[in-house]
Amino acid sequence: MLISIDGIDGCGKSTQVGLLAEHLGAQQIREISDSRWGRKLKSTPSPTLEEQLAWFLADRALLAPMLERASNSRKHHIVSDRSYLSTVAYQSFDSGLAPGMLERMNRALVPHYDLMFVLDLPVDLAMMRVRKRGEALTWCETEGRLTWARRVFEAWAAQHDNIVLVDATGTPETVFSLLRHQVDRSLRLP
Amino acid sequence: MLISIDGIDGCGKSTQVGLLAEHLGAQQIREISDSRWGRKLKSTPSPTLEEQLAWFLADRALLAPMLERASNSRKHHIVSDRSYLSTVAYQSFDSGLAPGMLERMNRALVPHYDLMFVLDLPVDLAMMRVRKRGEALTWCETEGRLTWARRVFEAWAAQHDNIVLVDATGTPETVFSLLRHQVDRSLRLP
Numbered sequence: 091m092l093i094s095i096d097g098i099d100g101c102g103k104s105t106q107v108g109l110l111a112e113h114l115g116a117q118q119i120r121e122i123s124d125s126r127w128g129r130k131l132k133s134t135p136s137p138t139l140e141e142q143l144a145w146f147l148a149d150r151a152l153l154a155p156m157l158e159r160a161s162n163s164r165k166h167h168i169v170s171d172r173s174y175l176s177t178v179a180y181q182s183f184d185s186g187l188a189p190g191m192l193e194r195m196n197r198a199l200v201p202h203y204d205l206m207f208v209l210d211l212p213v214d215l216a217m218m219r220v221r222k223r224g225e226a227l228t229w230c231e232t233e234g235r236l237t238w239a240r241r242v243f244e245a246w247a248a249q250h251d252n253i254v255l256v257d258a259t260g261t262p263e264t265v266f267s268l269l270r271h272q273v274d275r276s277l278r279l280p
Numbered sequence: 281m282l283i284s285i286d287g288i289d290g291c292g293k294s295t296q297v298g299l300l301a302e303h304l305g306a307q308q309i310r311e312i313s314d315s316r317w318g319r320k321l322k323s324t325p326s327p328t329l330e331e332q333l334a335w336f337l338a339d340r341a342l343l344a345p346m347l348e349r350a351s352n353s354r355k356h357h358i359v360s361d362r363s364y365l366s367t368v369a370y371q372s373f374d375s376g377l378a379p380g381m382l383e384r385m386n387r388a389l390v391p392h393y394d395l396m397f398v399l400d401l402p403v404d405l406a407m408m409r410v411r412k413r414g415e416a417l418t419w420c421e422t423e424g425r426l427t428w429a430r431r432v433f434e435a436w437a438a439q440h441d442n443i444v445l446v447d448a449t450g451t452p453e454t455v456f457s458l459l460r461h462q463v464d465r466s467l468r469l470p
Contacts, residue, residue, distance in 0.1 A: 126344075127341060127389075138384065138388075140381060140384035140385040140387075140388055141384075141388040143385055143388075144337055144341075144385045144386070144388035144389050145388060145389075147334055147337050147338060147341075148337060148338060148341035148389060151317060151334075151337075151338035151341060151342075152341075154316075187377075191330060194328065194330035194331075195330040195333055195334045196334070197330075198328075198330055198331040198333075198334035198335060199317075199334050199335075199338060
């Protein structure tokens with residue numbers, strides 16, 4: 091299966107990606123790869139909107155063959171730390187581009203995701219967690235942007251059967267038990 | 281040098297690309313390559329706007345390293361049959377995306393083109409030439425789209441020093457002598 095975990099910054103994605111990958115014996119990937127485009131994206135301090143879009147799409151195009159092998163597979167699993175859903179939520183914030191258009195551009199490149207988890211958290215709680223890390227805030231970690239992103243995630247989850255909103259306010263163990271339940275049901279495990 | 285030849289359908293691009301590549305001993309490429317994305321673009325009868333954009337960008341990202349070797353080079357030359365300028369002109373027609381935004385997305389991926397020729401032709405003459413080929417018209421060969429594309433090409437040429445509008449109503453020999461003059465001047469040949 092091809093599974094992704096999205097959500098606003100501070101929602102606890104990385105922890106859950108690790109736990110879920112271990113549970114499934116799955117390959118664990120980051121949505122931004124180590125390609126020339128992924129490296130540009132990570133090394134540019136304030137990319138323009140157009141640079142973000144172009145580099146995300148170019149990097150995702152390179153990931154596509156790998157994602158296709160896992161999509162709909164019963165044996166080979168990938169758990170992705172973020173997916174194109176984050177582009178839909180974040181890059182629609184101040185671009186004038188509709189979330190639906192961003193989704194269609196991305197879906198032209200990547201296959202169907204069997205399960206897309208969105209870890210849902212109130213923005214003030216998320217900002218608190220991000221600040222606690224003690225790292226400098228990045229260009230995408232502003233309250234306005236996170237509020238917008240959360241709303242898009244909610245709207246997308248309401249409209250797509252494969253997108254599951256998960257309450258991420260609990261402990262990592264509680265959150266993981268919610269994810270595991272969904273995944274095992276999808277795999278028809280007891 | 282990295283040189284491209286754009287223009288609306290029927291303007292005689294392919295002929296001039298061949299002549300110019302021979303003159304320069306240059307590598308001749310088509311803007312849409314034989315990658316998985318290029319093949320999707322060519323084999324899909326009516327791609328959606330989002331598919332066009334995503335596949336063009338993904339394919340262009342793969343061409344980038346090759347283009348970079350020719351850009352600003354005095355020894356290694358590429359003549360490209362179309363460039364991202366055609367995306368700027370054609371994909372802005374009915375998308376709600378500004379030509380400038382499309383340009384910036386593409387320029388995030390590809391290097392500077394030393395010379396970008398636009399073969400300029402009235403739309404009615406271009407449509408007549410296209411019909412004469414006896415092939416079925418493609419999705420992009422409509423009068424409205426070609427009229428829009430021609431205007432964008434004109435506007436872009438007026439605003440960029442490296443974009444040169446060339447009168448394409450003459451014979452192939454006349455048009456080529458105009459191109460050759462520009463190229464030789466850029467290379468500082470007599």
